[in-house]
Amino acid sequence: MKKKLMVAGCSFSAxxxxxxxxxxxxxxxxxxxxxxxxxxxxxxxNGGIRLQIEEIRKQKPDFxxxxxxxxxxxxxxxxxxxxxxxxxxxxxxxxxxxxxLQDRTRGNGYRKEDGIKNVNYGKEPSNMICETIFTxxxxxxxxxxxxxISKDAERGIRSWIDSIYDNAWKKQQDEWIMHEGILxxxxxxxxxxxxxxxxxxxxPSNQDQWRxxxxxxxxxxxIMLDSMESVLSVxxxxxxxxxxxxYHSGPRGQEIIxxxxxxRITEDHGIS
Numbered sequence: 001m002k003k004k005l006m007v008a009g010c011s012f013s014a015x016x017x018x019x020x021x022x023x024x025x026x027x028x029x030x031x032x033x034x035x036x037x038x039x040x041x042x043x044x045x046n047g048g049i050r051l052q053i054e055e056i057r058k059q060k061p062d063f064x065x066x067x068x069x070x071x072x073x074x075x076x077x078x079x080x081x082x083x084x085x086x087x088x089x090x091x092x093x094x095x096x097x098x099x100x101l102q103d104r105t106r107g108n109g110y111r112k113e114d115g116i117k118n119v120n121y122g123k124e125p126s127n128m129i130c131e132t133i134f135t136x137x138x139x140x141x142x143x144x145x146x147x148x149i150s151k152d153a154e155r156g157i158r159s160w161i162d163s164i165y166d167n168a169w170k171k172q173q174d175e176w177i178m179h180e181g182i183l184x185x186x187x188x189x190x191x192x193x194x195x196x197x198x199x200x201x202x203x204p205s206n207q208d209q210w211r212x213x214x215x216x217x218x219x220x221x222x223i224m225l226d227s228m229e230s231v232l233s234v235x236x237x238x239x240x241x242x243x244x245x246x247y248h249s250g251p252r253g254q255e256i257i258x259x260x261x262x263x264r265i266t267e268d269h270g271i272s
Contacts, residue, residue: 003034006059008052009067012231013040016246023247027258041121041144042246045073046174048119048130053181055116057188063265064192068178068199071171075130077109080153120145137161174199179214186218193264194223197230221268229260
């Protein structure tokens with residue numbers, strides 16, 4: 001039986017429909033001679049990637065690669081369940097509203113038992129939409145959801161951005177989400193590499209940032225600490241020509257990324 005490689009992340013880790021076999025994960029799996037299960041998806045949020053991590057924990061592959069993404073992304077229910085605001089206010093205590101918010105029979109939003117099926121991957125139904133704040137606020141057709149969101153949802157997102165969105169707090173929440181997921185994988189005994197560069201942008205004045213982003217119980221060789229090997233650096237140094245193929249680099253960039261991962265897996269982890 002072949003060994004299994006699993007990948008979690010956003011577009012920097014996802015294959016593309018129009019360039020089959022050219023993404024770094026496909027090249028890496030082929031070089032290793034392993035089966036590939038790639039859960040990464042263009043535009044996915046860190047909440048969505050955390051669900052990808054849960055699926056990795058469930059499948060227990062021989063090795064996993066995790067790339068947390070930018071924090072300017074969010075999760076919303078795929079279907080709304082409006083509250084009847086005509087009910088009399090209760091001056092601080094509102095049992096009807098509380099009941100409405102906690103009512104899981106409404107059938108909208110996240111359902112723990114559905115696992116990875118909560119995440120939108122295309123034209124199939126999903127419980128949630130995990131996407132960039134920009135594409136949701138601008139509400140154009142997106143290949144990874146069934147249709148445009150409702151006008152009410154669009155207005156709600158724009159009002160949230162205008163009135164209550166806190167960029168720094170969102171980043172902090174995403175850091176905690178990913179920190180906990182990585183720690184769970186380590187406690188499970190899984191072999192993996194995590195690449196921090198998108199959620200923790202490289203800061204030359206803080207060389208220990210990536211090491212300090214994760215619990216010290218996690219060994220150094222489980223974290224991609226070399227900034228020059230990061231997907232962001234490699235893609236920037238090997239740009240695509242014409243339209244972006246989806247993974248943000250030319251073919252040579254994907255080959256370099258695959259080779260970097262291969263060396264980390266075979267040399268640092270001693271797996272072949």
